[in-house]
Amino acid sequence: MQLKKKILAIINPLQPTDIVKYSYIKLYQKGDWLFAISKIGLVNKTMTLITIFNNNN
Secondary structure (H helix, E strand, O other), X not given: OHHHHXXXXXXXXXXOEEXXXXXXXXXXXXXXXXXXXXXXXXHHHHHHHXXXXXXXX
């Protein structure tokens, strides 16, 4: 839980738009930048990247 707080402390000052498309990914956008927060693990990271690449072209 501490890591999530640290990441949000970095992202929040940028004031990104919260995109609520996925139940298992927290996705934020600021201009052309996308910020994703997923669960821990190689499989979760891979699923997040595949989802973002497939749906945000």
